Amino acid sequence: MDRAEIVHDNFLRRVPARDFPMGAAPSGPMTSEQATACFRAACLSRALDLQARAMQRAGQGFYTIGSSGHEGMAAVALALRPDDMAFLHYRDAAFQIARAGQVPGQTPLWDMLLSFAASAEDPISGGRHKVLGSRALMIPPQTSTIASHLPKAVGAAYSIGMLRRHRPEHAILAEDGLVVCSFGDASANHSTAQGAFNTAGWTSVQSVPLPLLFVCEDNGIGISTKTPNGWIKASFQHRPGLRYFEADGLDMFETFRVASEAADYVRTRRKPAFLHLRTVRLYGHAGADLPTTYLSREEVEADEANDPLLHMARQLPDVDALAIYQETRERVARVAAQAVTRPRLKTASDVMASLIPPRRKNRPTNGGPREAVFGAELKAMAEPQPMGKLINWALTDLMLAHPEIVMMGEDVGRKGGVYGVTQKLQARFGAHRMIDTLLDEQAILGLALGMAQNGFLPMPEIQFLAYLHNAEDQLRGEGATLPFFSNGSFTNPMVLRIAGLGYQKGFGGHFHNDNSLAVLHDIPGLILAVPSDGAEAALILREAVRLAREEQRLVVVVEPIALYPMRDLHGEKDGGWLRRYPGLDQRAEFGQVGVTGTGQDLAIVTFGNGVYLSNQALPQITKSGIKARIVDLRWLSPLPVESLLQAVQGCKDVLIVDETRHSGGVAEGLMAALMEGGHQPRRLTAQDSFIATGPAYAATMPSAAQIVEKALQR
Template identity: 60%
Template sequence: MTDSLPQERRFLAALRDDRWPEPPNECSLEAVGLDAEGLIELFESQLTSRHLDLHARRLQARGEGFYTIGSAGHEGNAAIARAFRTSDPAFLHYRDAAFMIQRSRAVPGQTPIRDLLLSFTASSEDPISGGRHKVLGSRPLNIPPQTSTIASHLPKAVGAAHSLGLWRRLGGGGEWPTDSVVICSFGDASFNHSTAQGALNAAGWAAWQGAPMPLVMVCEDNGIGISTATPAGWIAASMRARPGFHYLDCDGLDLRDTWQAAREAAQVARLRRQPVFLHMRCVRLFGHAGSDAQQAYLSAARIESDEARDPLLISAGLLRHHDVLSRDAIAERYRAIGDRVAHEAEEAIRRPKLESATQVMASIVPPARAGRQQPWRGEVEASPAPMGRLINQALHRLMTRYPQLVMAGQDIGRKGGVYGVSQRLQAQFGPHRVIDTLLDEQSILGLGIGLAQSGLVPILEIQFLAYLHNAEDQLRGEAATLSFFSAGQYTNPMVVRIAGLGYQKGFGGHFHNDNAIAVLRDIPGLLVACPSNGAEAVGLLQEAVRLAEEEQRVVVLLEPIARYHARDLLEEGDDLGCCADPGPDYHLAVGELGQWGEGGDLAIVSYGNGIHLSRQAAVRLEEAGVALRLIDLRWLTAIDHDALHCCVAACSRILVVDECRRTGSLSEELVTGLVERGVAGGRLARLTAEDSFIPLGPAATVTLPSVSAIVERALALLGRSEA
């Protein structure tokens, strides 16, 4: 066996002397329903996890390993794994290697030692992430990967649990059996994160109202988050009387107690369909990670006390106390597993690594699947209507054609949305498919991610763009990364409708008029669309659902609030802002541009409200003798810059009108793309919003592009003046 590290010498000393801690209590194996073979199996899973932790540090010291946040002290979660079915989805904390190792015992053909070592060494053969990150995950084991650093996986676990009851009502067909239980584990430090608290609140809120919520949230409480201590008793005091939850606790150092509590948690969640909070007390050994020198903030006495509570010492003591294994048998298992890990590690470091940007990015866009839509046999309303009405008609049509489509958002059901865009949908399709959620955007997005991972296709609504910002990590850190971190094995396709941008009248201020979209545009793999009229809104929405259903994409549809109910374009009563419903087969593909006019003097490139303003400005510009064309981007990510260049190259001048803020705006990308394709800088100009929040009242539009500003900038670019 490889030379021992300081962290394992206490165990080796106890093994040498056959001196182990006294069992925490005199409870028999039979009393907790655990036999001798089961205890041995759990102990071997613990040993395997520990040897992997130790060898990760050896590999790091050699420059061959790249991840040392280990599971030492948390290995009792092996007993939790054994208490659940392998078909129960598990969203795991990064210290749960023993859980994964234990679960792999029940599924033939698994190689957890090899798999985890390939992950430690960032090999492209790592079966879950392909070498992109060290994550605990496995498709055969129903363990979707996540980094779990700030409990950002908890909201989607709530969504996954909700999906099980929904699939039962729909007659089955989801990713997991409808009698499954969702397991979600996290640490005591991340328990305090607002994301965790939001998820706990959402689960309890749903359960309080009788909604099925078969969820077990496992808090692995080691008493410290890196260097910050968790106050004694804080977790228990916070959760014992939490509405909607069953609280259970266990000694995570004692396999018997953990096994008994985990079985009870599984039974409550599976039979009662209610959420359980399983509080597992454990210990953190070896510091937070390989780079963490815990002696800088913990006393030598505290470190020694923690090491004396090593769950491997206690488990070995149980084996000896119950006469299950001899000292020599324990020693042989320790040696054999250590040798196997060392041997597999030498193989793992020789396996290939990712070598190019193409390889790294290969799984950002998920693999496609066959569509499940049904043919449309209804009628299409022919009368021109404003954007909000056309979106409503399209949603009715989509919900009919896609039985697996589910809508969720605050006030979208009985009220029909703040702007009435989702009116009558809940009455037609029921509250199980048009879900009125609580007021918490990260829970809304997390619900959607969990629903999507179960095989449904959610359309989520965020009431206002400004409300997204407190929850945007659910898109950045969870929704858009799942395919990347699972090498395309897991996806969470979804459509997020967000009412936003400026120019709405009678209801303003920066919380309801927000033009900050940079955070959406820099998320790899995320698609963002923005319509300028009702027909485009239908085409983009229908394409967004197709992209989610067939191509497994995450798509944001940014809907300009000011255009929802606007009927006119040039003068009151002209109804030129209305469109006819283009029908069920109308789709605007990613990158597909719109164009008005063929003039060669000036091209105006814009989107959303900018198109509306530019069409108004076009009347004055044409009166001034300007021959122009107007290009509508429609898609604000995955822009086809070559197609855009083709559309505007023949024009003498090009003006980009961007209603979003000048810094970090879309206009920066557009101008750069044109310059890279040979357009001289002197031919280009941009008109943007100021780098400002939007005020209330009459000043609500003064920081935004206007018709007059467009005309003025266009004529200045052309060297002309208005007649």
Template identity: 60%
Template structure:
């Protein structure tokens, strides 16, 4: 052990002296129901985890390893793994390597040391992420990989727990057995994050009403959030009286007490189908991560005191006091595991890395799977109807054709949605398939992610676009990344319907009229669609559900609120905004463009409300002898720029009408795409919304594109060239 790192020395010194700290609670093996062989195996899992942490630091020092946030001090999670079934889904804290290692014992042909080392060195052969990130995860072990976004995995764990009861209502099936328990672990600092608090509230809210919620939330409390201490007693005081949730505590430094508490938590969650908050005392060793110099913010005395609480010291003491292993036997296990880890680390270092951008991108789009659509047996209503009614009819048809499709959102059930779009669907399909949620967009999206990971196909509703912004990380950091970080082994296919954009009349300001969509278009792998009318809404919605069901995609449909109930287009009473349901087989695939007119004087490219504005403007321009062609994008991501260029190339001028903000807008990409394909800049212009929030009342449309604005700019374009890239509102 001459090359022992400084962090190892305390364990080696204790081994030499045979001097070990006592547990705060001395349990007997028979008392907690654990046999001697099991305790030895738990200790060995702890040793493997610790040696992997130490090896990660050696690899980093050599420039061969990356992202060395470790599990030292949290190795008690091995006992949690043993207390649950190997098939129980586990959404793990990034310090729970010992959990994964211990669970590997219960599943044949597992190589956790090799697998974790491949992750450390970002090897392409890493079986979970393919070298894209250091994550704890395994398909065989039912451990979906988590990013390190603070607490962001809690909402989907609640969705996964809810799915277990839902699958029972649906007659069986799903990713996990119906009597499973979902495990979700996190740190004490994450406990304070709004995402965690919202998830805890959602779990208690559901359980308080009697909804099955077989969930164990494990808070590993090491008393630190990087440099900020957690107030002693804060977690317990916050959770002991939380309605709907059972509170249990255990000593995460003591394997026997952790086993005792974890078994009790598993029993409550599995037998009562109720959530449990398992609060475990832990310690953080070696700093927050490999680059963290904790001496800068913690006293030497405090660091030394924590090192004395090392769970490996406590575990070795348990083995010695129970007479299970001699000092030499402990030393031999420590040495042999260390040598094995070192050997496998050298082998991992030599494994190929990702070397091409295409390799990195390969898992952003999930793999296809067999669909579950059944043939539509009903009739299609041929009555012309506005967008809201056509969406309602389509949702009803989709619910009938896809037996595992589930809808969820605030007010969508009994009320039928704020705008009546989901009327009567809950009465027809039941509250278990049309779920009224609490008012929390993070919980709504997390619910959908968890449902999707269980094998369901969720359609979620976010009531207003502005309400998405406090929950967008559930799409960015969770939904869209899962395939990427798991090489497509885990997916969460879903459709998110969001009512948004501007031009609403008689409603509030920017929270109900919101045109900020840049965040959606910036998420790799996420598909975003926007219908301009009811028929387009049917085609996009039916394609979105097919994409989720067969291609496992995450799709957002941005529905223009102002078009929901509009019946007229050019003049009052013309009902040209109404459409006839095109039927169950009508779909608009990604990149499919719509078109009105064949004019060659001017092509107008737009989407959503911009299409109805442009169609009104086109009538006025036609009266002046200007022949217009209107191109409806429909899809706001994965745009087929070659197809768009082909549609407008024979037009003298091209005007992009973008109802969203000038900066970070879709029009920037569209203009760039046309220029890159050889179109001269002087032929192009864009009309966008101002970089402003939307005001109230008569001022609501002042910062948005208008019919008058389109007509005026079109006249300038056709009459004479204007400055390239001109933007106006």
């Protein structure tokens, strides 16, 4: 007999005998009606866990990680409002069930069984994953088991504080609401979680509103590794800026009382709190896990004897707990028999249908008084300028036109960024829209993702491309997956700006010169763009904002650092790479490449710094009798294949100039696309190397001379 059956039989045997574990008597403020509702939610959660195992054995279910032992979270749900956004731990079925009881018209049993069966009719994921979540219950689905949802919970809570200054058109949270975020004791040790706690405390001590309730469900073990006794309390009891509460999660009355106190503190003080909830874990980690392989039988049986359903039955002497339990199990089995007959996803297009979020309508916008914001700089727009200045103007116009835009990052505010690209923006729009963050890229991206879920349009900045790599899971595992696993019911549109790529002279080596884009163009649903000059940058940023606002897309724009100040092309003071600021009605259409020249001998396909270098090489190529054109890709993910093939049509030769690495670089996809389109392209790429500091900064990268050499090798 497996442990699940043992726990089940224990309940059937001990309840009639009134053989209950020791515990406190019921004490307010939970009413008898609330306590009964809590127990019913716990019974349904338990029955679903047992049914999930039965479905898996029958080949009708596919994922059995359960909530047994954590049913006390039903009491936490009852202590909150159903419009408080909840980022839930994967063991919180009881929370979702209890919340569903607070919202008319909900069918949590049917919905969750459809999820277990991976049915295409599952209302949250459409059959893509077994996740908790509901748009009606304000529970975005979480797929992570390592607490990577915590940074965006911080962001969502921060967005509530922003609502009093400006409520975006698509905001979904109440100004007096709060955000709750739950996780396990083992996950509390993860660097992502620690960054979120630190960010919350850092924000709180500055008296910035952050109505956020962390709930740590401490069952004392992470898969097979025990949490040291007292570790969670010792770690969080005296954390700066974070008020600590604790409760026995096996006692629903105490849990409700303490959770209510914590929620009241968070809601009225608008400060974060940490609720430490002691629980037990029943059945092991997941369906195939056998706890007796790493715990003694005595330890396993001690937890089973502390079954929270037994504690609840003890505290409800006037309720027929056994009848409720058995009736619930029978009802779950009946409904499951129907759920497993519902259709499932079959084709690739079925699975991928929610990769791209749904479009949304927006109110018309007005750019506002440009003269008052730009001042004397309006006259300078008639003159050619470097990329850094044109990006600054483009951001100013975008923030004028769209009040929901908020920028955040290290040094973006008062300093104006490492390269001065965001200078004056904080003075123009205020510190609440130009947020100087702490130095934590996970926190920056989490802030953006959370704010995006509440109607803001974040434009975070990562200071250098190399700094993204420690935080990219916020894009891959959280940002890009949200519409996919919520069937488009939740989205987090944003435009991420990253200063990156190589050719920066004598500064910082590989941490400040990083030409690796593979981590970005490998994320499904993410749009990646790279501009090549100032005008292109302005046009791409305008289109990126449109994509985020109207199509709810996650867009990343990597801005070539070396081109920020670039003025000259062929010789000193020739001004060959300066550009005029494009008219406000212009933008770079998504999926369309840029073409310079009409030559039919050679098409140079490139992007970013490669466009600059190819233009440097062009006179020598032309002098050799080769008539060439330069194709600026602009959009690197997804590759603009149709537009690219049109741009190289009629050319005898195609040369790809790729400043990313030979292995895993952009050229690999381009080679495949062009060959499938009937061409025989050649490529010039960077070496598979990190970038050096000092005079050798460009030694591993393509050069203008190499482009000429390759062009002549026909």
